[in-house]
Amino acid sequence: MTRLSTHDAIIIGAGPAGTSVALTLARRGWAVAIVEKTAFPRRKVCGEYISASNLALLDQLEIGDAWRANAGPEIRRVGLFSGETCVEAAMPCPGAGSRAKDGFGRALGRDILDSLLLQAARSAGVEIFQPCRAVAIDRDGEMQRVQAGDEAVMLRAPVIVAAHGSWEPGPLPSQLAKTNRPSDLLGFKAHFTGSSLAPDLMPLLAFPGGYGGMVSADHGRLSISCCIRRDVLARLRKQHDPEHRSHVSAADAVSRHLMDSCRGVRGALEPAHLDGPWLAAGPIRPGIRSCYEQDIFRVGNAAGESHPVIAEGISMALQSGWLLASELASAPSGQAGREAAARRYEAAWRRLFSTRVYAAAAIAGIALRPGSATAMAAIVRNFPQALTLGAQLSGKTKPVPGFA
Numbered sequence: 115m116t117r118l119s120t121h122d123a124i125i126i127g128a129g130p131a132g133t134s135v136a137l138t139l140a141r142r143g144w145a146v147a148i149v150e151k152t153a154f155p156r157r158k159v160c161g162e163y164i165s166a167s168n169l170a171l172l173d174q175l176e177i178g179d180a181w182r183a184n185a186g187p188e189i190r191r192v193g194l195f196s197g198e199t200c201v202e203a204a205m206p207c208p209g210a211g212s213r214a215k216d217g218f219g220r221a222l223g224r225d226i227l228d229s230l231l232l233q234a235a236r237s238a239g240v241e242i243f244q245p246c247r248a249v250a251i252d253r254d255g256e257m258q259r260v261q262a263g264d265e266a267v268m269l270r271a272p273v274i275v276a277a278h279g280s281w282e283p284g285p286l287p288s289q290l291a292k293t294n295r296p297s298d299l300l301g302f303k304a305h306f307t308g309s310s311l312a313p314d315l316m317p318l319l320a321f322p323g324g325y326g327g328m329v330s331a332d333h334g335r336l337s338i339s340c341c342i343r344r345d346v347l348a349r350l351r352k353q354h355d356p357e358h359r360s361h362v363s364a365a366d367a368v369s370r371h372l373m374d375s376c377r378g379v380r381g382a383l384e385p386a387h388l389d390g391p392w393l394a395a396g397p398i399r400p401g402i403r404s405c406y407e408q409d410i411f412r413v414g415n416a417a418g419e420s421h422p423v424i425a426e427g428i429s430m431a432l433q434s435g436w437l438l439a440s441e442l443a444s445a446p447s448g449q450a451g452r453e454a455a456a457r458r459y460e461a462a463w464r465r466l467f468s469t470r471v472y473a474a475a476a477i478a479g480i481a482l483r484p485g486s487a488t489a490m491a492a493i494v495r496n497f498p499q500a501l502t503l504g505a506q507l508s509g510k511t512k513p514v515p516g517f518a
Contacts, residue, residue: 116266116267116268117266117267117268118268118269118270119147119241119268119269119270120145120257120269120270120271121144121145121146121147121241121269121270121271122139122144122145122146122271122272122273123135123136123139123144123145123146123147123271123272123273123274123275123442124146124147124148124149124258124260124269124271124273124274124275125146125147125148125149125275125277126148126149126248126260126274126275126276126277126278126286126288127148127149127150127276127277127278127279127414127416128148128150128154128228128231128232128235128242128244128277129158129224129228129277129279129414129431130227130228130231130414130428130431130432130435131277131413131414131415131416131431131432131434131435132148132150132275132277132278132413132414132435133148133175133228133231133232133234133235133435134171134175134231134413134431134432134433134434134435134436134439135275135277135413135435135436135438135439136148136235136238136240137175137176137231137234137235137238137240138174138175138435138436138439138440138443139439139442139443140235140238140239140240141238142439142443144443145239145241146235146239146240146241147240147241147242147243147269147271148232148235148240148241148242148243148244149243149244149246149247149248149260149262149267149269150232150242150243150244150245150246151244151245151246151247151248152244152245153244153245154225154228154229154232154244155225155226155228155229156224156225156228157223157224157225157303157305157390157393158224158225158228158303158393158395159281159301159302159303159339159393159394159395159396160224160303160339160427160428161221161303161327161329161337161339161422161425161427161428162221162222162223162224162227162329162331162337162339162428163189163219163220163221163316163327163329163425163428164181164185164219164220164221164222164227164428164429164432165208165219165426165429165509165510165511166208166217166218166219166510167208167429167509167510167511167512167513167514168219168428168429168432168433168514169181170514170517171432171433171436171514171517172432174436174517175231175234175432176234176238177230177231177234180230181222181227181230184222184226184230184332184333185220185221185222185331185332186220186221186222186313186329186330186331186332186335187220187313187314187330188217188218188219188220188314189205189218189219189220189221189314189315189316189329189330190204190205190217190218190314190315191203191204191205191312191314191315191316192204192205192315192316192317192318192501192502192504192505193315193316193317193318193378193501194317194318194320194490194491194494194501195317195318195319195320195328195376195377195378195379196319196320196321196375196376196487196488196490196491197375197376197377197487197488197491198377199377199378199491199494199495200317200377200378200381201491201494201495201498201501202315202317202498202501203498203499203500203501203502204502205218205219205316205502205505205510206502206505206506206510206511207511208511219510221316221329221330221331221332221337222331222332223305223331223332223335223337226332227428232244243262243263243267243269246262246263246267247262247263248260248261248262248278248286249261249262249263249264249284249285249286250285250286251274251286251287251410253409254270256272256448256449257270257271257272258270258271258272258274258409258410260274272447272452273411273442273452274409274410274411275410275411275412275413275438276288276289276410276411276412276413276416277412277413277414277416277431277435278416279414279415279416280398280399280403280415280416280419281301281395281396281397281398281399281415286410287407287408287410288407288408288410288412288416290399294344294397295344295397296343296344296345297343297344297345298343298344298396298397298398299324299341299342299343299344299396299397299398300341300342300343300344300347300364300394300395300396300397300398301339301340301341301394301395301396301398301422302326302339302340302341302342302364302365302368302392302393302394303337303338303339303340303392303393303395304337304338304339304365304369304388304389304390304391304392304393305331305335305336305337305338305388305389305390306335306336306338306383306386306387306388306389307334307335307336307386307387307389308334308385308386308387309330309336309382309383309385309386310381310382310384310385310386311328311330311336311382313330314330315330316328316329316425317378318423318481318501319340319372319376319378319379320376320481320487320490320491321340321371321372321375321376321487322346322371322375322484322487323342323343323345323346323347323371323482324340324341324342324343324346324481324482325340325341325421325423325478325481325482326338326339326340326341326372327339327340327422327423327425328379328382329425335389336382336383336386338372338379338383339422340368340372341396341398341421341422341423342368342371343482344397347364347367347368350367350368350370350371351364351367354366354367354370364394365391365392365394368392369392398419398421398422399415399419400419400420400421400471400474400475400478401418401419401471402418402464402467402468402471403416403417403418403419404417404460405417405418405438405456405459405460405463406453406456406459406460409452411438411442411456411459413431413434413435413438414430414431414434414435415427415431417434417463418430418434418463418467418471419471420467420470420471420473420474420475420508421474421475421477421478422474423474423477423478423481424470424473424474424477424504424505424508424509425508426470426474426508426509426510429509429510430467430470430509433466433467433514434463434467436514436516437459437462437463437466437515438455438459440515440516441455441456441458441459441462442455442459462515466509466512466515467509469507469509470507470508470509470512473504473507473508474508477504477508
């Protein structure tokens with residue numbers, strides 16, 4: 115029997131972007147539903163760092179205290195680990211959007227962060243459909259219908275928000291088509307315990323064919339994440355298993371490559387123990403996309419995605435959700451009001467995020483170009499302040515609109 119319900123807004127995806135929209139709208143009196151395909155808690159390929167400029171927004175979403183109680187140590191230094199090079203510099207001082215008591219940014223595992231946000235949404239009255247996959251969207255007069263859960267759920271609302279990320283293809287109009295290219299960047303992530311990485315340091319990792327990062331997160335866990343080209347990964351797997359007898363996994367090949375390529379990674383992980391399996395996802399699709407198309411609003415990576423080299427994915431997700439909800443809540447009802455809100459939201463999105471998307475592309479381009487990692491290491495060794503400048507350009511001190 116199909117379950118039918120009507121709402122003011124339906125959010126597809128319960129990551130930071132989706133729950134940011136849902137919480138903000140629900141606390142302004144909207145009837146909101148979230149459709150999330152995966153049961154929580156769940157780990158996810160993500161760098162897990164959140165800049166201090168987001169903490170006023172986390173307070174607004176009413177998870178700030180829980181975030182402070184669970185997140186890892188303050189990150190006061192940025193660094194570069196590449197080959198034999200290990201360089202560090204000061205993290206830029208928090209901007210006007212942070213609170214003096216909070217100091218610098220910190221990292222919290224997505225298994226904890228996403229659960230905190232979803233529980234806050236549930237407490238605010240958001241109806242949660244989970245695990246439940248959205249499989250189709252169609253028009254129903256002034257409403258739109260979302261079919262979910264193998265036709266067992268049918269939801270109606272005038273506002274549909276795609277917050278499902280960009281990595282997984284699917285049947286929805288807002289999902290990207292899947293293509294495989296040798297230059298694709300595939301994402302990997304793991305947690306370790308017992309690492310010797312300095313707790314206040316977040317180094318960028320530059321290695322042949324990819325880039326990544328490390329950060330001390332919650333409960334003594336080290337979070338390491340990286341992206342590597344598809345063709346480079348294929349060569350690494352063949353190199354470690356030339357006769358294809360032992361079936362070297364992609365995760366094992368990536369882990370060995372990181373240890374072989376970066377002295378800093380070796381030093382940090384040699385005393386450490388893997389906490390759970392390596393995760394993989396992708397390919398990533400960096401770039402600026404439409405924020406509103408075919409009557410569907412987009413937030414998070416569905417709207418636009420920076421190279422994760424700058425560790426701003428969660429910040430952009432939270433902030434884009436807040437931007438959209440603020441515009442929707444103040445817009446007149448009806449199609450004309452929604453379209454006007456879409457125009458304002460897209461303009462605000464580009465003002466806030468376009469610089470960091472372009473900066474990330476430039477940094478990633480340097481890191482990925484053959485031989486450039488060596489040049490980058492030489493520059494940073496002679497001018498460590500370049501790391502501080504890069505962190506500033508990536509948006510780590512930029513205040514969230516409405517919280518400056």
